[in-house]
Amino acid sequence: MxxxxxxxxxxxxxxxxxxxxxxxxxxxxxxxxxxxxxxxxxxxxxxxxxxxxxxxxxxxxxxxxxxxxxxxxxxxxxAPGQAHLVGIDIGETQVRVTLFDLALTELASADQPLLAAHDPERVVRMIASGLDQVLTAAGVPAENVLGIGIGVPGIVEQGTGADPGADTVVYGQTFGWDAVPFGRMLREHTPLPLYVDNGAKTLGQAEMWFGAGRGSRHAVVALFGSGVGACVIADGVRFRGATSSAGEWGHTKVHVGGRPCRCGSRGCLEAYVGAEALVERWDGTVPGTSEKAGLAALLRAAEDGQPGAVALLDEAAELLGASIADLVNLFNPERIVIGGWAGLLLGPRLLPAIGEAATRHALAYPRSRTTITLSDLGPDAVTLGAATLPLTHFLDSGGEMPDHLAAVAAV
Amino acid sequence: MxxxxxxxxxxxxxxxxxxxxxxxxxxxxxxxxxxxxxxxxxxxxxxxxxxxxxxxxxxxxxxxxxxxxxxxxxxxxxAPGQAHLVGIDIGETQVRVTLFDLALTELASADQPLLAAHDPERVVRMIASGLDQVLTAAGVPAENVLGIGIGVPGIVEQGTGADPGADTVVYGQTFGWDAVPFGRMLREHTPLPLYVDNGAKTLGQAEMWFGAGRGSRHAVVALFGSGVGACVIADGVRFRGATSSAGEWGHTKVHVGGRPCRCGSRGCLEAYVGAEALVERWDGTVPGTSEKAGLAALLRAAEDGQPGAVALLDEAAELLGASIADLVNLFNPERIVIGGWAGLLLGPRLLPAIGEAATRHALAYPRSRTTITLSDLGPDAVTLGAATLPLTHFLDSGGEMPDHLAAVAAV
DNA sequence: AGACGTTAAATCTCGGCGTGAAGTAAGCAG
DNA sequence: CTGCTTACTTCACGCCGAGATTTAACGTCT
The missing domain is CATH 1.10.10.10 (Winged helix-like DNA-binding domain superfamily/Winged helix DNA-binding domain)
Known part of the structure; x- marks a missing residue:
């Protein structure tokens, strides 16, 4: 077997x-x-x-x-300066490239705005130029870079061949990317080893290494932003599933047949408690327009005691608690970490109610072995987590310097 | 990490x-x-x-x-006869002890009825006597037995010490077992290595080795009986979680706040589609009384076109499909196997509707990589799966004969 | 200052491993 | 019986980690 x-x-x-x-x-x-x-x-x-x-x-x-x-x-x-790592966050609004040393202290960063067009070719060019920027800014030669970790939105299908990063294919519904051969496109711009994963998953990695998940071997990092996602860590290793798409928590059902969700189904968690959904339900805002401001307004309204806002947040806490209870029952983690920008914003207010709802909805024994906490990482955690991808490979291989040096020199 | x-x-x-x-x-x-x-x-x-x-x-x-x-x-x-294995199924109505050779062909079996009393001490004594029976019946000396695998109902907390099987603690709500030191009690009757796990999980093991899960590395075996459970296999290994209770699928929510469930929560899958719940909703039968007959009657009624029965089964298929979609989203398996006695009974009728509902409710990409099939194992699969527990250990250790021989001889 | 005790690190011997090359066994065809 | 093909065995080699021994680097006591 x-x-x-x-x-x-x-x-x-x-x-x-x-x-x-x-x-x-x-x-x-x-x-x-x-x-x-x-x-x-x-x-x-x-x-x-x-x-x-x-x-x-x-x-x-x-x-x-x-x-x-x-x-x-x-x-x-x-030795922290012996080798370097690059972490890249491809977000909804910008592409951020950061260079780290081995101790994961940030050496240089380059942000590039990503407005309407999410054309893959454009994104790849932005990555290539960002890479150049940070390397020259920090004065680090390319052959000192162990690899490039990239967090992208959507589902990532990992390659399997000799150069797995270059075979990565991305299915990003929010970007309209359908089977984009992202790895192959990147490989034309750089010979460095590539490690691509979903952005939520790299955020989860960061949380496990340096955040609230530190020290646990079984954890679920629940990411609560415009949408809802999760990164499951089992026995210290990220749970990937057959095609690396495990952990799509946002489209788990809380009311089968309930509110329509952008995924085409109904009753998904995300359709109730995703930031986009909450804001829309609160003030009828058209999806996509300044969710952060809208969510902050909802939170202020609730703190002022406005009944509609209070009810909305109470319901969100109940549903999140129930759905976290599902995670507890299915994954039996030691710890559940709530992160994502919406999670950080609403967390302080909702956490007690979420924990209480989870206790009511989960089986007693696994619930008693789980703690639910808020994330304690800053906004740059995605690049940090992305950089852990090549770092993990480096540590696993016993400090093997990749043989891309020749390739870099040849280019 | x-x-x-x-x-x-x-x-x-x-x-x-x-x-x-x-x-x-x-x-x-x-x-x-x-x-x-x-x-x-x-x-x-x-x-x-x-x-x-x-x-x-x-x-x-x-x-x-x-x-x-x-x-x-x-x-x-x-060499099939060089060593032997014992698999034990502690079911609701009986304790079944089976002796296998290394090729997992059945050599002898002993059934003992388990009526009202589920006193742990009594169960342990029945195991001990069943063990004696099968060994003498097959003429196999105890020191030829590699180990005893046991499938029990409820949540099993594995031991960690030098003799992990003997530190196993069982929390079985259906039996009223609360933190029963099952391993320690068994250890007083036999020096053989013990491997205890949840019965649904051993059934899942059997399904992976010899049933519909054969050949896949990522699978979920969904068990559909009086209650509903699941056994998750990730990368060929059973997913246990922090305290071995992962995969408690039955109490995931399909309608938060919906029908009350015996677990104390509301809206659990099991409260809608568990055989007990289905039968009760069909004819109001008191829970526990001849569920199998009741379910068969429901199925016949539906096949006769009785509208209530048809609607009930249609709803069950829809909810099962939606909940299986959750499993697809969260675990991203290659295969989902539907087993359990109720699953085998209703499966042929419901499978198409379940698959179709799962397609509607799951994300397209992971769903397209998953097949949903029915179990093809007989009723003795629990003992078979239980016997794979010591067998796995044997194969992992490279064919190490346990050093319990001395202990057996000394007794 | 110098001998001594104590702890850390380096070196060395030893049994054991898998590889790969060379050698042996076992069948068939002519 | 010879030669050929294929399956298996044996053996020298380089390398490994454990454990014992030796060397290094300090404090302390006389």
Whole structure:
């Protein structure tokens, strides 16, 4: 059933390198000693592997800590400037390209407005020029970039071949993208490794690494914006499903046959509590026109005690709670994180009611093992999460520098 | 984020053994040659490892196939009688204990009726006596049994220690079991390795190994009986969630605030389409009394064109389709298998309508990648699926014979 | 200052692994 | 019986991690 590939003795080394690199990355500077006890590797192997990583320049010594009378421990850490990462957020209104170092501190950013036209070719050109901008701004040569992570709207079908990023196909209903060969188009502009995923999913990744999901292995990051989405993490890994489209929470039904939804079905969660739907139901605004202002107005009205607004938000909390209860029943997560701009805006007011509704609607046992919290990440989380895609690959491979260097040089 | 443990060079051998054993198990008799090309191992290693497995008695030679003029290929297969497995189904009305050989052919079975009293202590004693019965009936010594897989109703919290099966705790609302230390109680009667899981989940396992889920890596087995449950398989592995209770599909909402459900919430799927609910809505029968007959009567009435019955079944198909659409959106499976006794009974009539409703309610892209089929397993699938639990462990470990032999001998 | 104890890290030996090449076994055709 | 083809086995090699041993780097005590 689960055919794990064969392994040679060299894979052991890769695995050791990966384990040590990962541990150093997430648990700060550590001595070889601590590294050994933490990872279970013998002191000899730690010495051996760290020596290799040191000569590769992937890690570096950084000070020492005295030990009770003996030789001091030398601390090791991942060398942050040895390699770089690019995270890209293709949003509804702009394309944002950010360059990070290995420690994911931001080095340079380039925003480009994306008004009416969402022509794929145009977006790709904007990415290419943004890439140029951030690299020259930070003075980082392209061959130092481990890879480019991109968060796009819509469903992303991952490639499977030797260059999977270049085979990525995007189905973005909001952009009118239907089976756009996004990876292939990008590949014509850059030889760097490409990692494309849904923007909500990269946001979820950021939340798991640096936000409210930190420390949990099973979580659902619920994203509440114009639409509603979710990113499911199972056992520390994003749940993708057969074609990477798992987690489309917004079109789960809360009232079968109820309000019509833009997806063509009726009674979807999004048709009730998506920001677009809420604003429309509140003041009849035409969809798409300044949702953020409309939602803020709805929130102010509710805080002023206006009955219609209060009722609308109460209903939203009830439905969100019930639908979160579905997530609890189906995924049994340790934690549910509510994010997205609408979630951040309404969260402080709605969270207690949502939690209470979830308790009423979910099975008692899994609900008791779940906490529901608000996201605590800023607006740049999508690019950050996108950058974790190549970073994950880097750590998994034990710090393998991609062999695109030659390709970059050749271009 | 994903700390994979360290590995020593000996783990390689375990991995190779597991790969070969697995491949032989699922892809029938094969020659060493074919085994090598299929698994990617070199011919030398295949010879080496198969030699080891042969002397361990785990595999055996079985005939040969001529090759075009050259030395004939010697076929290898897993030795079916070398070890045995026990699968147990704790149902609403009986406890069934079945002994299998390694090829999962049934050797002996013992049924014991379980009427009103579902006292855990009594159930454990019935298991112990059933175990004795099947072992003596088949003449298999206890130390030949690799382990005991048990499907129980309710939520199962897996243990984590050195003897995880013995730390299993069961929360079975239908049986009135609240945090029953089921594993510990069983451990007092047998030293054999224990593997406990929810009965619906073991049924799902059986479906994936031998039923309609065969060949898919991402699937949802939807179980439709008195209640409604599901078993989610992601990438060939059962999706457990944080506390093994993932997949509680029956209490997802189809109409928030709708019909009251026995779980305490309202509008759950189970409150509309569970067999108990259907029968009650059809003829007002008190819950629990001969649901199967009631459901069959409902089906006959619908086939006779009785409007109430037709409407009820049409609504059930619509709701099931909508809720299956939720599963498609959230889990993005390749296949959805509808099983359970009620599913088998109503399936032939409802399947077209369910599929059509699912298409209307799910997102187009993931829906187009999913097929919805009926289960094709018999009523003994729960024990079969339960037996796959120790079998999976056996294959994963590369054919490790548990060291409980000493313990068995000592008892 | 120098010897000593203590702890950290490097080095070395050892058994074990899978690969790939070379060698052997087992059938068939002429 | 010879030669050919194919299946399998054996073996040298490079590499791995564990564990023991050695070296390094400090504080402290005399």
């Amino acid at each position: 689960t055919p794990r590939g064969k392994q040679t003795v060299r894979d052991l080394r890769r695995s050791s390198r990966s384990t040590l690199l990962r541990h150093l990355y997430f648990h700060g500077p550590l001595s070889r000693q601590e590294l050994g006890t933490a990872t279970g590797l013998s002191a000899g192997s730690v010495s051996n592997v760290t020596g290799e990583l040191l000569t590769d320049g992937l890690i570096e010594e950084c000070g020492s800590v005295e030990s009770d009378g003996g030789r001091p421990r030398i601390l090791l850490r991942v | 994903t700390p994979r443990g360290k590995q020593t060079v000996r783990d390689l051998r375990r991995s190779s053994r597991s790969t070969l054993l697995r491949h032989l198990y699922f892809h029938g008799p094969l020659s060493r040659q074919e085994l090598g090309t299929a698994t990617g191992l070199s011919a030398g290693s295949v010879s080496n490892v198969t030699g080891e497995l042969l002397t361990d008695g785990l595999i055996e030679e079985c005939g040969s196939v001529e090759s075009d003029g050259g030395r004939p290929r010697i076929l290898l297969r897993v």
